[in-house]
Amino acid sequence: MDGSDFIYLNHASCTMKKIQEHLQNQQLCDVVIIAGPKRIPAHRLVLSSVSDYFKAMFNNDVRESHEEEVTISDVDADALEKIISYMYTGRLEMSEENVERVLSTANMLQLHPVVDAGCNFLMKQLHPSNCLGIRAFADLQSCHRLYKEAHVYTMEHFTDVMRNQEFVMLHFNQVCELVGSDDVNVPSEMTLFEALLIWVKHSEAERKQHMPELLSHIRLTHMSKEFLADRVQTNSLINQNLPCEHQIIAAMSYHMLPARRPCLKPPRKSTMGHLYAIGGMDNSKGATSIERYDVRINQWTQIAQMTGRRLQFGVAVLEDKLYVVGGRDGLKTLNSVECFNSRTKTWSVMPPVATHRHGLGVAVLSGPMYAVGGHDGWSYLNTVERWDPQARAWNYVAPMSVSRSTVGVAVLFDKLYAVGGRDGSSCLRSVECFDPHTNKWTNCAPMSKRRGGVGVGVCGAHLYAIGGHDAPASNQMSKLSESVERYSPKTDQWTIVASMSVPRDAVGICVLGGHLYACGGYDGQSYLSTCESxxxxxNEWTKVAPLNTGRAGAVVVHVRNLL
Structure with missing residues (x-):
C-alpha cells in the first residue's frame, strides 16, 4: 500500500497561537528581558527564531545565554515591548509618535522586515518640515534607501525646506552641502542666496564668520548684475566682509568684461531651463507633439501639441515664447507664423513671413529673429527676412550669396551663420555669416564635408556642424553622417571632433548647461528617438534619455526657467 503525506496547512498559525497562549499565561517562559522599568517575559526559542540579535546572544558562550534575566541598555522600553509582542503575533502598530523608536530598536535587533516597514512609513510622511530630520535619522540608522528618499525629497522641495525650522538648525557643513549641490531644485541662484541669509541670521553673531565660504557655494556669475548690485552687494553681511566683497567684485567683472570670461561652473541643473523638441517627421508622417527635457531627472515629457501638421519649419525663442515659422503641411509650403506661450501653453497667430518657406533656418540675433533661406515650393531661396517687433512685420535684409534649403543657422559673437544645406544641385560645404550692422554676408571657411539637413549649435566660442547628409540631387541615396566638426571664428578654421554614436540626418541640436544635445534624426532606416550630449x-558623446516619439527634423530649442 502506497503511503501519503498529510499536510495541515494551518499548522504554523495554530502553533503560534498556542505559543502566544503560553506567553500570556507565562508558561514555559525561560527568560525575562529587562529594559528600563519594564520586565518582559519571553521564550528564548521564539526570540532567537525571529531576531538574529537574540539568536547570537542565546546560542553563543556568553553570560546572557544562560541567565534567566537579560538587561538591554540604551533601548526604548515601550518600543522593545511592542517588538517582542510582534515576534509572537507578526503584527506591529506604527504611528508618527513611535515609528522612529520602533525602527531604531528593530534595527538593533536586526529585524529587517520591521526596519523596511518603518522606512516605508517614514517615506510616506516626508514633508518640507521634517525631511531633514528624517534624512539625519536615516543616516544615523544606516537606512540607505530611506536616506536617499529623504535626500531626494529635500533637494526637490528645497524652496519650502529652507523656510522650516529644521533648516536653520543644520550644521554649517550641512548647509554648504545643500547650497553647493548641483541637484538642488531652485528657480535661480537668488533663492540659494536667500537660504544662506536665513540660516546665518538665525544666529548671526555666531554664524556670520562663515559667510565667505557659504557665499563661495553660490554661483554668483549666474545671478543678474542688477541683483548682484542691488541685493547682494548692499547686504550688510556682505559689504562688511572683505572676502565676500572680493567674490562680488569678481562676479561683477564677469558681467562687465564678457570677452575675458574664464571657464566657470555651469548653472545648476534646475536653473538651466529646459529643452523643447517640436514637431518633425515621424512614422505617422508628421509629429505634432512638443516634448520638454528636464536635465535634473533626465527625462522627456510631452507637454503640448502643435495646432496642425507642419514639417521643415524654423523656431525662435523670445521671452519664453516659441515662434514657429514657415514649413510645409505636406501639400503646400507655408508662410504662416504661430507663437507658443510656454507659460500658458497656448497658441496665437502672428503676422506671416513675406515668402513661403520650408527647410529654412530661424535664429535670434541682437533682439530680432531672422528667417533664412529655405524652399518656396518651386525654387531654392537665398533671401532672408527679419522680424520687426515694433512694426509687427517682416522685412527683407541682404540675401545670402548662395541659395540654401535644410540650412543650419546659429548665432555666434553677434553674427548670424548659415551653414551647409542644399542649393538644388548638391549639398553644400560652404558657410557664410551676416553682420547686422553692415547688412552684409561674408563667406567663411568651408566645412570638410558637404552637409544637407545639418544640425548646428553654438557652445562656448565655437560653432558646431553635426550630422546631416551628402547626396547629389539626382541620387536619393544619401550618405548619412555621424561626424561633427567645429568652427572657430577667430582662426576661420574647421576642426573634426568626436563623432556621434549613430548617423543622424535632420538632427535637432541645442545647447544646455555647456553641453550640446543631439536629438532624434534619421539614420537611413528609421526615425530616431535616441539622444546624446x-x-x-x-570631447565625448554620452547617451541621455530618449524622446518619447522618434522624429527627424524636430526643432530643438532652449527655454530658460519660467520665473
Whole structure:
C-alpha cells in the first residue's frame, strides 16, 4: 500500500497561537528581558527564531545565554515591548509618535522586515518640515534607501525646506552641502542666496564668520548684475566682509568684461531651463507633439501639441515664447507664423513671413529673429527676412550669396551663420555669416564635408556642424553622417571632433548647461528617438534619455526657467 503525506496547512498559525497562549499565561517562559522599568517575559526559542540579535546572544558562550534575566541598555522600553509582542503575533502598530523608536530598536535587533516597514512609513510622511530630520535619522540608522528618499525629497522641495525650522538648525557643513549641490531644485541662484541669509541670521553673531565660504557655494556669475548690485552687494553681511566683497567684485567683472570670461561652473541643473523638441517627421508622417527635457531627472515629457501638421519649419525663442515659422503641411509650403506661450501653453497667430518657406533656418540675433533661406515650393531661396517687433512685420535684409534649403543657422559673437544645406544641385560645404550692422554676408571657411539637413549649435566660442547628409540631387541615396566638426571664428578654421554614436540626418541640436544635445534624426532606416550630449571639455558623446516619439527634423530649442 502506497503511503501519503498529510499536510495541515494551518499548522504554523495554530502553533503560534498556542505559543502566544503560553506567553500570556507565562508558561514555559525561560527568560525575562529587562529594559528600563519594564520586565518582559519571553521564550528564548521564539526570540532567537525571529531576531538574529537574540539568536547570537542565546546560542553563543556568553553570560546572557544562560541567565534567566537579560538587561538591554540604551533601548526604548515601550518600543522593545511592542517588538517582542510582534515576534509572537507578526503584527506591529506604527504611528508618527513611535515609528522612529520602533525602527531604531528593530534595527538593533536586526529585524529587517520591521526596519523596511518603518522606512516605508517614514517615506510616506516626508514633508518640507521634517525631511531633514528624517534624512539625519536615516543616516544615523544606516537606512540607505530611506536616506536617499529623504535626500531626494529635500533637494526637490528645497524652496519650502529652507523656510522650516529644521533648516536653520543644520550644521554649517550641512548647509554648504545643500547650497553647493548641483541637484538642488531652485528657480535661480537668488533663492540659494536667500537660504544662506536665513540660516546665518538665525544666529548671526555666531554664524556670520562663515559667510565667505557659504557665499563661495553660490554661483554668483549666474545671478543678474542688477541683483548682484542691488541685493547682494548692499547686504550688510556682505559689504562688511572683505572676502565676500572680493567674490562680488569678481562676479561683477564677469558681467562687465564678457570677452575675458574664464571657464566657470555651469548653472545648476534646475536653473538651466529646459529643452523643447517640436514637431518633425515621424512614422505617422508628421509629429505634432512638443516634448520638454528636464536635465535634473533626465527625462522627456510631452507637454503640448502643435495646432496642425507642419514639417521643415524654423523656431525662435523670445521671452519664453516659441515662434514657429514657415514649413510645409505636406501639400503646400507655408508662410504662416504661430507663437507658443510656454507659460500658458497656448497658441496665437502672428503676422506671416513675406515668402513661403520650408527647410529654412530661424535664429535670434541682437533682439530680432531672422528667417533664412529655405524652399518656396518651386525654387531654392537665398533671401532672408527679419522680424520687426515694433512694426509687427517682416522685412527683407541682404540675401545670402548662395541659395540654401535644410540650412543650419546659429548665432555666434553677434553674427548670424548659415551653414551647409542644399542649393538644388548638391549639398553644400560652404558657410557664410551676416553682420547686422553692415547688412552684409561674408563667406567663411568651408566645412570638410558637404552637409544637407545639418544640425548646428553654438557652445562656448565655437560653432558646431553635426550630422546631416551628402547626396547629389539626382541620387536619393544619401550618405548619412555621424561626424561633427567645429568652427572657430577667430582662426576661420574647421576642426573634426568626436563623432556621434549613430548617423543622424535632420538632427535637432541645442545647447544646455555647456553641453550640446543631439536629438532624434534619421539614420537611413528609421526615425530616431535616441539622444546624446557632447561635452566640449572631454570631447565625448554620452547617451541621455530618449524622446518619447522618434522624429527627424524636430526643432530643438532652449527655454530658460519660467520665473
Amino acid at each position: 557632447y561635452d566640449p571639455q572631454s
